[in-house]
Amino acid sequence: MLRYMTSGESHGQALTAIVEGFPAGVTLDTTVIDRELERRQGGYGRGKRQTLETDRVIVDAGIYHGVTTGGPITLRLVNRDAKLERLIQPPAPRGGHVDLAGAINYQTGIRQVLERASARETAMRVAVGGLARLLLTELGIDVFGYVIELGGIAAPPLSLDLAVRDASPVYTLNPEADAQIVAAIDAAQKAGDTVGGVVEAVVTGCPIGLGTHAQWDRKLDARLAAAVMSIQAIKGVEIGLGFEAARRPGSKVMDPIRYDPDHPASDRRFGFRRPSNNAGGIEGGTSNGEPIVVRAGKKPISTLAARGPSINMATKAESPAAYERSDVCAVPAASVIVEAVVAFEVASAIVDKYVGTSLDAIRTSMAAMHELNREHLAKWADQV
């Protein structure tokens, strides 16, 4: 079982994660993780905080000579803007945040809950996702996230071709490439407002059979949805066609099944081809070998420079909500975070299925399972 927990406050000393169940034998290349951290910090519309932080992962435990040992891996990110003990209690809670409900839930001030609820925590989730990516890359699986819509404006289309993708301004979160989007973010900033958007993550190279139809909490789509929904400010998750499937007749939703008899022995789909992928790579909670497509809707940031209506907690008189500083748009960052949590869930499903304490064990198990399925398909005629 692969799992992790994070700790840390937005303005505390550091963010930490302990990742447990990660296989031995994976070279922990921190530059791969740092690249993802850098992507998360980027994107047009971010606030001043990102000019103060330079996120670089520190590995405190779980490696020997740069290679994972199979023991728990401790990751750390230092907050340069650490100042928690000097921060005051906001007088008026912000709508759209946990400020009010959290202070009641924990019988504390607002500061205690907002510091932990902050999306600063997503930096660590991206570091953990980067670690998962190292395992997935070894197994020929790729995950990438990108913006598809921002402030109601469609982002330029993205090629699934890897070479084209890496050069794409959308993939590299450079919305300067789209004047309309930049103008929408600028207009929101000028008005003291914020903008949200829709992001998508695609997983390619997945074997058939991650997850299961057999039990609700092991369904791959359910696990992905929970992970993505847990990201700060994500308000909707779709797999494949998602809500659009509800509007179409069945004939325009189900993906036909075809067969290519000339497929190579190594084909992870065993020759089965789906001319469409409305299911987003998951049928009955199980990966079907097609790209896994997960979409997420991110709400616009609730902390408004124009300050939304609220109540002063001491006097209960009407008072504008607290405002210190804030992002105007964090949609490009959300695409990196969605990618990271999806990468982790897929890695976790891999470890569940191909139970192995090391990379070699997982590879061996994957190869053996592939052969087993080839044999199973070859003797199919005898079974029916």
Ligand SMILES: Cc1cc2nc3c(=O)[nH]c(=O)nc-3n(C[C@H](O)[C@H](O)[C@H](O)COP(=O)(O)O)c2cc1C
């Ligand atoms: C990358 C990222 C950056 C964010 N930056 C801010 C911010 O600067 N100000 C803010 O009020 N909310 C920001 N948020 C959103 C809040 O963290 C989130 O809305 C809040 O914790 C309440 O949680 P909920 O929206 O999931 O209910 C950000 C979210 C993400 C994913």
Ligand SMILES: C=C(O[C@@H]1CC(C(=O)O)=C[C@@H](OP(=O)(O)O)[C@H]1O)C(=O)O
């Ligand atoms: C620190 C990050 O995002 C923060 C998320 C956030 C919130 O309320 O979620 C509020 C802001 O924090 P601050 O008040 O320090 O500027 C963002 O900058 C980050 O993404 O690294």
